[in-house]
Amino acid sequence: MLIYKQLFAISLLLSLPFCIAAKEINEKDQLICAISETALCRENAGCTEGSVELVNLPLLLRLNLEKKTIKSTRISGETRTSTILAVNTSKNNLILQGVQEGSGWSMTIDKKSGQMSVSSSLDGEGYIAFGVCTRS
Template structure:
């Protein structure tokens, strides 16, 4: 009886996963990215694993490539946006760069997989964030 319940659920989840990652990330259309793993690094110390909320980032970020903007909403409801100053596609990867609150950031999104890496450089502190993006 239990297998009869699990099999349709597994098939449904597999279909959703295929639907979510079908095709490539097209910078002509908006995307949404989930922040999954975060690390905070300072000189002379080991990097510390944290959550997006722990380093004051929203869990999800919407990227509007056409408007050169990234938007996010914190759990508190506070909304933030960042200007994308440069945007390039190279070797199947979308590279975004910007400056916010005196910190520089660079994001890379693999167009085929949606995998994302984001780095933020501050004064004597750096953050590395790994996530995944999908087309909206």
């Protein structure tokens, strides 16, 4: 089952440039985002880079920007929902921010390419992830 989820994510990532080219992402869209690279850094312990499983992050994120929610799915099948507290737009990016289980997070999505970066931090540790988003 794990290999099928990974193959789905890879195929999604490969097809995204063709899906996004038509129209810029905006603050009312519903998106699906796949995380491809991650790192976990701990105070006094350095950083660990690797797969989403290695740092216990979700593989897929489903964003409903109009309702300001993010649903995440981990490789294990565990799902979580987070509220987007702020949506800001710049010329080229959407910037989302929120809080979940004591950690603050921020996500930046390029409106044209769908490229995404996410960071999350709490006491003594921080996560960063990179991936790509497209309309769902």
